[in-house]
Amino acid sequence: MATSIFKKVIQETNEYERTPIPAKSLKSSSSFLGMYAGEHTAGTEFVIGPLFVAHGVAAGDLILGLLIGNLLAVLSWALITAPIATQNRLTLYYQLERIVGKRLVAGYNLINALMFCFLAGSMIAVSATAVGIPFGLEMPTLTDWMPRTSGWIITVILMGAVITLVAIQGYSYVARFANLMAPWMILIFIGAGLIGLSQLGVNSWDSLISISNEVIWTGIPLEGMSKFTIWHIIFFAWFVNMAMHIGMSDLTILRYARSWKYGFLSFAGMYIGHFLAWIASGILYSVFLQANSASSAFAPGEIAFQTAGIAGAVCVVVAGWTTANPTIYRAGLALQGILPKTATWKITAIVGGITSIAACFPALVMKLLDFVALYGLLLMPMGAVIFADFYFAKRFGFQSEQALSNQVHFSVPAFLAWTLTLLICLGLNLVYGVEIFFLGLPGWFIAVFIFVGLSRVYYSRSKLSLS
């Protein structure tokens, strides 16, 4: 049941693609609860928690930052995405097409597909760090961008080929597999965290506090890593799924909700996956660092194996695979929007090929925090456009769903809102040194402002009614 909504969403090729979801097809709250818990306890969690440790976040900053950031993410789903999803009940792509036009949606799909390929690639690399253990594969280090050995490339390409072949067979088998792995994986995360604490010598509340501060989250970054503060944690936790909430990609899923309040159920994913699992994987990395002080390897498979044995390593493989597979499928769907006449298996094979090549580069794992921030930032302005169209069209006197209303395939206000926002964010980064994690919030307001302003110029209600 955990992924039943997602399964339904991506298996549907004709049903409800361009029509609102009818009342009979709405889903229960338990379906959403399971889906969010499963979707956000995944392969990425094995990387993010350790990277927080590597970036030298302090224990108090981590806990408080995650509590606040995850709460903001839940509120974003509940108050920004869910009300629009449950009122219009349309997919993101169709909603976007009505506002920005088909050609702009094609550009959006292309970027989306590429980002999905890179994300899936990082998950294949994560799985490879576990698969390579019995073969004595040399693992990548925190500062690696390029593959170290030919063995790494062969392992990753072979894994990519297997995952692509399975994806070509269809999504449902892996969805079922992911579904039944979810409860076990959540327990492995929590259990491994407990084992890690015992390995570090925690046996009382006082020792938990002191070891957390002095051994795990020391506040001192590893060599070559930048320092993370509480603000990094708050903004990262809030915007790690920026594309999904304020970027509106979860319109496609939340349109099945009976009420907008189901958006609050995202708390299951945030506080199990993005709180407990991040903390647990950080503890595991700390155990690894204590036992291998001379090693600069950053390999989630080895890290989990050292603490939880075979079960830990298998969990890394399963988590990476079950995250990579639907991501490859999603990338395929996005590309199929651009190449509708190409066979699905060919699209999936192309996507799998790009993903496998991307997976060869450890930079995708080592820079995962930056990558997910960039991924959200690139897609977020289109979510801001949907938000502005929904709430501000009447209030500021411009036409709602301007591409549909005017039978155009390209909305200039939306295009400029998208590109100018990204250019301004780039400027803020290059000129003022604002880190990528902090660009999402100002970027969203900039996109809304540009879209509303230009829509009043291009699609003003009064001007159109006069003509």
Add this chain to the structure above:
Amino acid sequence: MKLFLKTGSLIGLLLTMSPPILIFLGKIDLDTTKLLMTVGMVAWFSTAPFWINKKVDVG
């Protein structure tokens, strides 16, 4: 049969979760913990697929 499978799955989850608690309390060592968790994983993998997705989701 279904009861047998569900019992096997429950044992699998118990063997996944209880060893970490026991090692945290200092009752068992790390090797035993890893072994029990591996047995739990095998129990879950070999029983859960036969019942967990059989239920039709009626929303």
